[in-house]
Amino acid sequence: MKTKNRLSDTPMSYRIFTIVVLILLAIFFIFPLYWIITGSFKDNKIIIAQDPQWFPLTPTLANYVKLFDRPALQWLLNIVVICVGAMVLTCLTASLAGYALAKKRFYGRAFLFGMITCAMALPKQVIVIPLLQEMSAIGLHDTLWAVILPTVGWPFGVFLMKQFSETIPGEILEAARVDGASEVRTFCSVVFPMIKPGIGALAIFTFVNTWNDYFMQLIMLNSEAKWTLPLGIARMQGEMSNDFGLIMAGATLAAVPIVAIFIAFQRYFTQGISMGAVKG
Amino acid sequence: MTQRSNAAASKQPPKLSIHQRSRVLARKETLSAYLFLLPSLIFFLGFVVAPMVMCLVYSFFDMGLNMDEATFVGLGNYFEMFQDAIFQKGFLNTVIIVVVAVPTVTAFSLWVSSAIYQMKAFTRSFYRCVFYLPVVTGTVAVTVVWKWMFNPYNGLINQIFDSVGFNWLGNSSTALACIIMILFTTSIGQPIVLYVAALGNVDHSLVEAAQVDGATKFQVFWKVKWPQIMPTTLYILVITTINSFQCFALIQLLTSGGPNHATDTIMYYIFDMAYKYHRFGYANAMGVILAIIIAIFSAVQFKLAKSET
Numbered sequence: 001m002k003t004k005n006r007l008s009d010t011p012m013s014y015r016i017f018t019i020v021v022l023i024l025l026a027i028f029f030i031f032p033l034y035w036i037i038t039g040s041f042k043d044n045k046i047i048i049a050q051d052p053q054w055f056p057l058t059p060t061l062a063n064y065v066k067l068f069d070r071p072a073l074q075w076l077l078n079i080v081v082i083c084v085g086a087m088v089l090t091c092l093t094a095s096l097a098g099y100a101l102a103k104k105r106f107y108g109r110a111f112l113f114g115m116i117t118c119a120m121a122l123p124k125q126v127i128v129i130p131l132l133q134e135m136s137a138i139g140l141h142d143t144l145w146a147v148i149l150p151t152v153g154w155p156f157g158v159f160l161m162k163q164f165s166e167t168i169p170g171e172i173l174e175a176a177r178v179d180g181a182s183e184v185r186t187f188c189s190v191v192f193p194m195i196k197p198g199i200g201a202l203a204i205f206t207f208v209n210t211w212n213d214y215f216m217q218l219i220m221l222n223s224e225a226k227w228t229l230p231l232g233i234a235r236m237q238g239e240m241s242n243d244f245g246l247i248m249a250g251a252t253l254a255a256v257p258i259v260a261i262f263i264a265f266q267r268y269f270t271q272g273i274s275m276g277a278v279k280g
Numbered sequence: 281m282t283q284r285s286n287a288a289a290s291k292q293p294p295k296l297s298i299h300q301r302s303r304v305l306a307r308k309e310t311l312s313a314y315l316f317l318l319p320s321l322i323f324f325l326g327f328v329v330a331p332m333v334m335c336l337v338y339s340f341f342d343m344g345l346n347m348d349e350a351t352f353v354g355l356g357n358y359f360e361m362f363q364d365a366i367f368q369k370g371f372l373n374t375v376i377i378v379v380v381a382v383p384t385v386t387a388f389s390l391w392v393s394s395a396i397y398q399m400k401a402f403t404r405s406f407y408r409c410v411f412y413l414p415v416v417t418g419t420v421a422v423t424v425v426w427k428w429m430f431n432p433y434n435g436l437i438n439q440i441f442d443s444v445g446f447n448w449l450g451n452s453s454t455a456l457a458c459i460i461m462i463l464f465t466t467s468i469g470q471p472i473v474l475y476v477a478a479l480g481n482v483d484h485s486l487v488e489a490a491q492v493d494g495a496t497k498f499q500v501f502w503k504v505k506w507p508q509i510m511p512t513t514l515y516i517l518v519i520t521t522i523n524s525f526q527c528f529a530l531i532q533l534l535t536s537g538g539p540n541h542a543t544d545t546i547m548y549y550i551f552d553m554a555y556k557y558h559r560f561g562y563a564n565a566m567g568v569i570l571a572i573i574i575a576i577f578s579a580v581q582f583k584l585a586k587s588e589t
Contacts, residue, residue, distance in 0.1 A: 018395045025392070026410045029465060032425045033417050035436070039428070048434050050444060089323075097320035106310035112317070119328055121518070123574050125526045125547055126567035129554050130334035131327065133345075150331075153323035183312050212419045214529040215551075230420035234533055237424050244428045251421035262416040266409055269416075273470055274477035 036255060039248035040064070047244050063249035071225060072232060076253060078221075079211060079228035082144050086151040087206045091199050093152060098161025099191050103173060113162070116155040124154060128219050135220065146220035147228075151210050157202050164198030165191070201272030204265075211258065229254045339565035344558045357565035367566065370537075370544040373456060377545065378524045378577070380460050385467045385520050386513065392468075393475030394501070408476060412469035419466060423533045426462050430534075449535050452542035459530050459543055466530075467523055471516045478512035479505065514585040521577050525570065546570050 039047065041059040100106075101113055131150055135141040140149070168191060176186045217231045227235065233250040240246070262269055314321075339357055343350035361367050389411075396407045414422050429436045432447040448454050482505050490500050528547045531537060537544040537552065546566060554563040 022392070022395060022407060026407065029410050029413055032422055032429075032465075033413060035429065036417070036421060036425045039425070050434055050439070052434075052436050052439050093320035093323060096316045100313040100316035104309055104313035104316070105306070106313035107306075109313070115329075116324070119324075119332070121522070121575060121578055122332070122571050123522060123526050123547075123567075125528065126550075126571050127328065127331040127335055129550070129560060129563055129567065130331035130338060133338075133560070134327075134331055134334065149323060150327040153325075153327035155324055155328065158320055158324070183315075187316075208416060212415070214420055215526075218532075230418055233420050233424060234529075237427070237533065244431075244434075247424050248428070251418075251424055255417040255421045258416045258418065259413065262412070263409065266405060269412070270405070270408060270473050270477075273473045 033255065033259065036248050036251045039244060040252040042245055042248075044243070044245050048242070063245040066243075066246050067249040067253065070232065070236070071227075072229070072250060072253060074225060075227050075229040075232040078144060078226060079217075079230065079254075082147050082151075082217075082228060083207045083210045085144070085148045086210045087203050089148065089152040090154075090157045090206045091203050094157030094161045094202060095165075095192070095195055095199055096187070097158045098163075099165045099168075099187065099195070101158065101162040102165035103168060103170070103191075116158055119155050120159060124213075125215050128216055132219050141220065142222040142226055144221075144226065147210075147213075147216050150216065151206070151213070157206065160202055160205075161195065161198055164195050168194050197271070200268060204269055204272040208258070335564045335567050338561050339568045341561040342559075343561040345560065350561065353561070357562045358569070360562065361566060361569065366541055366544060367546070367549060369541045370546045370549040373543060374525060374545045374547070376456065377460055377463065377527060378521060381463055381467065381524045382517060382520045385464060385471060386516055388464075389468050389471035389475055389516070390513075393472050393479055397476045397479040404476065408473055411472045414466045415469040419529045420533065422466055423462065423530055426458075427534055430458060450539050452539050455535050455539065455543045459527070459534060462530055462534075463524065463527055467520055471520065474512050474516055475509065478509040482508045510585060514581065517581045517585070518578050521581065522574060525574050525577075546573075 038054075038056050040063050041056040041061070042053065043058060043060050043062065046053050046056070046058075101109065127150075131146075132141065135146040140146045172190060172194075173186060176190045181190070211230070214230050214234070217228045218234070221227055221231060229250065233247060233254060236243075236250060237247050338350075340352060340354055341350040342353045342356065392407070392411065396404050399407075427449070428434075430448045432438060432445050432450070435448075437448060438444050438446055448458050486504050486508075487500055490504050495503065526547055527545060528551065531543055531545055531548045532551070535543045537548050547570065550563045550566045550570070553559050553566065
């Protein structure tokens with residue numbers, strides 16, 4: 001009961017202040033998304049008018065018609081292919097490597113882990129320029145692979161899966177070995193089920209980060225057919241900086257699917273994000 | 281494979297001493313470990329370590345897109361940086377962004393998290409969702425809508441402040457502040473999620489013990505909760521620092537470094553140097569310096585955080 005008393009210690013005025021500030025902030029954080037979506041349905045005359053229309057009273061699909069004159073669906077497909085490709089490859093390679101780093105004793109383990117940790121602290125964008133030269137040299141520049149491959153190489157996933165695999169009890173692995181299970185079998189039927197939540201977290205993390213890695217897409221993808229949706233929006237904004245209706249239509253197409261997925265699977269997102277740092 | 285070697289070893293114990301046997305096992309384990317690591321190592325070495333090495337090597341060359349025409353200049357690129365006024369301006373702006381954004385994001389997310397973590401599950405996830413929204417909306421989508429809102433003629437901000445025609449992003453005294461504000465909204469989601477999780481994991485018996493002993497709310501926070509969430513704070517400081525240093529999309533889409541380099545950052549200048557002027561060697565040298573600066577910042581934060589606990 002003492003706890004309860006202590007909690008209500010906080011002066012009423014401070015609690016009201018907290019709630020008011022939180023509500024104002026919530027409006028401030030939701031508003032850009034609201035403005036994107038409603039803006040995409042506004043006629044250009046309304047958009048360039050000085051008085052803002054808080055809600056599209058005469059909704060129009062003209063912006064979307066203009067958007068789909070461009071290969072916007074191709075851009076959407078490209079970014080989805082990049083994100084899903086990076087996600088699948090990252091989860092696969094990182095869970096194998098993380099398991100080996102956590103549960104196997106081998107020569108070079110400490111060195112390798114040290115290298116991975118150091119690489120993680122470095123800014124990813126710095127290596128993008130030499131990466132561009134590398135990709136041109138191996139003929140992958142201006143292909144979706146040029147974005148996928150470096151994303152898979154980024155060691156955060158290995159680090160996360162290593163932390164996660166530490167929790168697998170050694171006795172279970174020993175038991176599998178005694179029962180005659182091969183290494184591959186042990187991984188598939190013993191290790192994999194135990195690290196599944198970690199893989200889920202990594203999958204979400206990789207997807208969102210790859211989607212937002214605008215710099216990599218900007219450097220690696222040149223031709224219009226290879227652009228991603230974020231890149232397409234940015235380029236359209238550069239070309240016709242005042243056609244906000246069109247740009248908002250593109251932004252809606254990019255934002256609404258992920259926001260919907262996020263709201264539906266919110267629990268997994270928050271678990272995934274916090275998992276990465278529990279021991280990190 | 282391991283199974284068979286176990287069986288073989290136990291069948292003929294006299295032939296292998298314990299020492300030899302463990303060496304065989306160790307070799308087998310090393311081999312299998314590297315097979316598990318192989319797919320990941322290919323990507324890591326090929327697309328992370330190799331470009332890092334290239335970045336360092338190329339920083340000693342004067343080169344354009346064509347690698348054959350590179351000439352060795354030693355530390356020339358590094359010396360040039362110290363005389364390059366635009367680089368210095370970019371350096372200063374980067375430091376301003378980091379020094380303003382990192383403490384603000386950390387302190388603010390801690391405040392929001394401690395305000396919401398004891399609320400009802402629904403309210404808590406509502407707020408967590410709201411603050412994470414700009415991250416899932418996507419950097420580019422968020423940036424273009426802010427660009428519209430800051431537009432001098434038909435932007436919302438000028439309507440609200442009744443200052444039609446004022447060019448927020450085109451004015452050297454407000455542009456950087458606007459960028460930091462938008463960076464703030466896109467950076468705060470993850471720290472809040474992390475802090476809410478960390479505060480929920482604080483050992484409750486310690487909190488109760490302190491309360492029984494008559495500690496005030498303030499004391500409970502600083503003496504009991506704060507040390508326990510220190511690892512989370514450290515993690516948040518490091519990721520926010522790295523993200524703020526690398527802030528690029530906002531700059532490119534909102535101001536392109538202008539007006540008059542008022543919002544140039546190291547990252548943006550690197551991009552300009554590589555793509556506008558095709559000076560890859562110089563760009564790589566700046567990349568090396570940026571990496572070193574980030575490493576120093578992270579190390580200092582580690583030191584400070586370690587000495588606090």
